[in-house]
Amino acid sequence: MKSSFYKSKAAESIQDPVLRKALSRLQDHFGRAAARGYQAQPEGPDIRLKAHDIRMNAIENLDVLLETLAHNIRKCGGYVHFAENAGAAVDQCLGIAAQHHVKLAVKGKSMLTEEIGLNHALETAGIETVETDLGEYIVQLANETPSHIIAPAIHKTRQEIGRLFRDKLDIPYTEDAPALTLAARKALRKKFLQADMGISGCNLAVAETGHITTVSNEGNIRMATTLPRVHVAFMGMERIVADLKDHEIFFRLLPLGAAAQKMAGYISYLACSGKTGRMAGPNAFHLIIVDNGRSKILADPQFREMLCCIRCGACLNMCPVYGEIGGHAYRSAYPGPVGAVVTPLLMGINQSADLCLGESLCGACKDICPVNIDIPRMLLLLRQKLAEGDKAWDVRIKSRMEQVAFAVWSVLIRNPNLYDLFLKSASVGQNMFPGKGRMINKLPFAAGGWTGSRDIRKITARRFIHRLKNQQDGNEV
Amino acid sequence: MTDSQQARFMGRIQQALQRTDSGAPSFAELIQTVPNDDDLDLINQINSRDRKQNLTLLDSMIAAGQPLSMHIEALESEADIASSIRKIAVQRDPEWGNQKTIVAWDHPLVKRLDLTAVMEPQGIPVYFPERASGNAPHENLRTHAEQALIGVTSADFALAQTASLAMKNRMGHPPYVSLLPSIHIAVIRLEQILSNLKELYTLLKWDPAHKQEGLSDTMTFITGPSKTADIEATLVNGAHGPRELIVFVLVKNTKSTPNNTSANGELM
Numbered sequence: 047m048k049s050s051f052y053k054s055k056a057a058e059s060i061q062d063p064v065l066r067k068a069l070s071r072l073q074d075h076f077g078r079a080a081a082r083g084y085q086a087q088p089e090g091p092d093i094r095l096k097a098h099d100i101r102m103n104a105i106e107n108l109d110v111l112l113e114t115l116a117h118n119i120r121k122c123g124g125y126v127h128f129a130e131n132a133g134a135a136v137d138q139c140l141g142i143a144a145q146h147h148v149k150l151a152v153k154g155k156s157m158l159t160e161e162i163g164l165n166h167a168l169e170t171a172g173i174e175t176v177e178t179d180l181g182e183y184i185v186q187l188a189n190e191t192p193s194h195i196i197a198p199a200i201h202k203t204r205q206e207i208g209r210l211f212r213d214k215l216d217i218p219y220t221e222d223a224p225a226l227t228l229a230a231r232k233a234l235r236k237k238f239l240q241a242d243m244g245i246s247g248c249n250l251a252v253a254e255t256g257h258i259t260t261v262s263n264e265g266n267i268r269m270a271t272t273l274p275r276v277h278v279a280f281m282g283m284e285r286i287v288a289d290l291k292d293h294e295i296f297f298r299l300l301p302l303g304a305a306a307q308k309m310a311g312y313i314s315y316l317a318c319s320g321k322t323g324r325m326a327g328p329n330a331f332h333l334i335i336v337d338n339g340r341s342k343i344l345a346d347p348q349f350r351e352m353l354c355c356i357r358c359g360a361c362l363n364m365c366p367v368y369g370e371i372g373g374h375a376y377r378s379a380y381p382g383p384v385g386a387v388v389t390p391l392l393m394g395i396n397q398s399a400d401l402c403l404g405e406s407l408c409g410a411c412k413d414i415c416p417v418n419i420d421i422p423r424m425l426l427l428l429r430q431k432l433a434e435g436d437k438a439w440d441v442r443i444k445s446r447m448e449q450v451a452f453a454v455w456s457v458l459i460r461n462p463n464l465y466d467l468f469l470k471s472a473s474v475g476q477n478m479f480p481g482k483g484r485m486i487n488k489l490p491f492a493a494g495g496w497t498g499s500r501d502i503r504k505i506t507a508r509r510f511i512h513r514l515k516n517q518q519d520g521n522e523v
Numbered sequence: 524m525t526d527s528q529q530a531r532f533m534g535r536i537q538q539a540l541q542r543t544d545s546g547a548p549s550f551a552e553l554i555q556t557v558p559n560d561d562d563l564d565l566i567n568q569i570n571s572r573d574r575k576q577n578l579t580l581l582d583s584m585i586a587a588g589q590p591l592s593m594h595i596e597a598l599e600s601e602a603d604i605a606s607s608i609r610k611i612a613v614q615r616d617p618e619w620g621n622q623k624t625i626v627a628w629d630h631p632l633v634k635r636l637d638l639t640a641v642m643e644p645q646g647i648p649v650y651f652p653e654r655a656s657g658n659a660p661h662e663n664l665r666t667h668a669e670q671a672l673i674g675v676t677s678a679d680f681a682l683a684q685t686a687s688l689a690m691k692n693r694m695g696h697p698p699y700v701s702l703l704p705s706i707h708i709a710v711i712r713l714e715q716i717l718s719n720l721k722e723l724y725t726l727l728k729w730d731p732a733h734k735q736e737g738l739s740d741t742m743t744f745i746t747g748p749s750k751t752a753d754i755e756a757t758l759v760n761g762a763h764g765p766r767e768l769i770v771f772v773l774v775k776n777t778k779s780t781p782n783n784t785s786a787n788g789e790l791m
C-alpha cells in the first residue's frame with residue numbers, strides 16, 4: 047500500500063525543524079496560558095461544563111433557533127439564505143455578487159468558506175477575492191492553505207514572509223514583523239476602500255436579537271463588514287445560541303481558548319436596519335446558513351456533541367500530534383483534534399481515516415476545550431466504525447486483514463493449549479527476523495509499522511505463567 | 524432563496540432531532556423572558572454605585588489596559604480632555620495623507636469638547652457627520668475618516684475588568700470613526716464604567732431603555748488597539764484598525780451622584 051498523504055506530509059513536517067520550533071512556541075505560549083485562564087475564572091474550570099450545556103441545548107433546538115434568527119434578521123431588512131451543501135452556498139454568494147456587480151471582494155477569516163471552496167469559485171467568476179486577516183493574506187499570496195485555525199501562517203518564517211512580500215508587494219526585503227505588518231496594512235487598506243463586497247464568517251449568532259457576531263484582533267473583519275456596499279456572512283448552521291446572555295460565557299472563553307486573551311480585540315454584533323442595510327455601513331446584508339453535512343452529524347446522538355465546537359483552535363494549541371506534524375497533514379480547513387473528528391464526519395470516514403487514526407487519545411484536547419467536547423471519545427468511535435464498518439455512515443471495513451488477525455487472536459487467547467503452541471513456535475520462528483540480542487529491529491508486513499521507528503523485544507522462550515508456577519513450587523528464586 | 528429551500532433545510536434538522544408533530548418547543552420556552560432576582564439585584568447594584576466605587580472601577584480599568592498598550596486617563600474637565608487631544612494631534616504624524624485631520628461623532632459629550640475651536644490654531648480641521656446634508660450624512664464623513672489621523676468617539680459603556688469599550692451604532696455615531704483613523708480616542712464619563720461582561724449583558728438585556736432600543740445594527744466591543752500575532756506569533760500593534768487606542772474618562776470634581784444612564788450613554 048502506498049503511503050497516504052497524511053503520513054507523507056506528517057513525515058515531512060517532522061523533518062522540518064523550523065516548523066516544529068514555531069509549533070512548539072505556539073503551544074507553549076497559548077496552550078498553557080489558556081488552561082491558566084480557565085482556572086482564573088470565578089467559576090473555575092467548571093465554567094467549561096456550563097458552556098457545554100448551553101451549546102448542547104442550542105444544538106438540540108437548532109430548528110427553533112434558526113427559524114427565529116432568520117425571522118429576526120428579515121424583519122430588519124436583511125436577507126437569509128439556506129444552503130444544503132457547499133455548491134448551493136457558493137452559488138448563492140455568486141448570485142448576490144452578480145446582482146450587485148461585484149468586482150472586488152474582501153474577506154474576513156472564515157474556515158467555513160475554506161470548507162466550501164468559496165475563493166476559487168469567486169476567482170473563477172472573475173471576482174478578485176482578497177483575504178484580509180494577515181495570516182490568511184500571507185497564505186493566499188503564497189498560494190498555500192492555512193495550517194492553523196487562528197494562526198493560519200504559523201508554518202512560515204519571517205524570512206519567507208519577507209521574501210514573499212518583496213516579490214508580491216514590491217517592497218524592499220525586510221524580516222521585521224512590524225515592518226511586514228505595516229506593508230500589509232497599506233496594501234490591504236486600498237482593497238478595503240475599493241471593495242464592493244465584504245465576506246465574513248459568523249462566530250455565534252444570537253437568535254433572540256437577530257445578530258451574527260464576528261471576532262478579530264486585527265480589525266480586518268470590522269473593515270470588511272463596514273466599508274463595502276454588500277456584506278455576505280457565512281454561518282455553519284450550528285453556530286448559534288438562543289439568548290444574548292449566553293454570550294457572556296462564550297466571549298470570556300473563546301478568546302482564552304484561541305489566544306489566551308482575556309478579551310478579543312474586536313467583537314461585533316451585526317444585523318440590519320431597513321432595506322438599505324446598515325446605517326453608515328453596507329447597503330445590503332446577506333446571511334448564508336450552511337448545512338453541508340452537519341445535519342447528518344446532528345442526526346447521530348453519538349457525534350452530535352461535535353456541533354458544540356466554537357472553532358477557537360484551543361485543541362490545536364495543546365495536541366501533541368498537531369504539535370509535531372502541523373496543520374497541512376490534515377488536508378482540511380479544520381486541522382488538529384477538531385479536524386480529526388469533523389473532517390471524517392463531513393468528508394467521509396474512510397477517505398479521512400488517517401486523521402482519526404493518527405491522534406494519540408491522550409485527552410489533552412478535551413481538557414483544553416472551552417466547551418469540554420469529548421473529542422477522544424469520538425475519535426475512538428470513529429476507529430470502531432473503521433474496524434467494524436457502519437451502514438449509517440457508509441463506512442467500509444478499513445482492513446479485512448486486521449479483522450481476520452483479531453479474530454484469530456481472539457481464538458488464540460481463549461484457548462490455553464493453542465496459545466502455548468503459538469508462543470512456542472513464535473519464540474523459535476522469531477529468530478528469522480533481523481535483530482540484536484533480545485530485540486528484533488525489523489518485522490515484515492503490517493507489523494513493520496511498529497519496528498519502523500523502534501525495536502520490539504523478543505518473546506521469551508519460557509512463558510511468565512510457567513516461571514511463576516516454577517517459582518511457587520520453590521524451584522526458582 | 525426560496526421558502527421551499529428553507530423548508531427542506533429545516534426538515535432535515537427536524538428529522539435529525541427526531542421531532543414529532545408537537546415536538547419543538549416555542550422560542551419563548553428556550554430563553555429567559557423576565558429578569559430574575561439576580562438580574563434585578565445586579566442592575567440595582569450598578570445603578571446605586573457611588574463615586575468611590577466608580578473610581579475603584581476606573582483604577583481596575585487603567586490596570587487592565589496597561590498590558591494592552593491602552594492609554595486610559597482620568598481628567599477633570601472637557602477643556603482638559605480637549606487640550607490632551609490637541610497635544611496628541613500635534614505630536615503624531617499623519618499616516619494616510621499629508622494633512623492632519625480629525626473626525627468625530629456628533630455626540631453631546633464629544634461636542635462639548637469644542638474640538639473645532641481648540642484645533643483651529645493648529646490648522647487641524649475637525650469633521651463631524653453633517654446632519655443637514657440630506658439622506659446620507661455619513662458618506663461625507665467617511666471620506667474624511669479614510670484620511671484622518673484621529674477619530675473621536677464616546678461609548679455606551681466601558682468594562683473595568685478587561686478595559687473594553689462597548690458602542691452601538693446610532694445616527695451621528697458611525698462605526699468607522701473608531702476604525703479608519705490611525706488613532707482612536709474615546710471619551711466617556713466615569714459613571715459609564717461597568718465591572719465586567721456580566722453587568723454589560725445584564726443591562727443590554729434587561730435595562731428598559733436598552734431593551735427597547737435593541738443592540739442597533741452594529742454593536743462593537745473594542746479592547747486595545749488593532750493587533751496581530753500572525754508573523755511568528757510576534758505581537759504587533761496596528762494591523763488594520765487604529766494603532767493607538769486612548770480613553771479619556773471625565774471625572775468631574777463634584778459630590779457623588781448615583782448613576783443615571785440613558786440608552787444613548789448621556790446624562791439624563
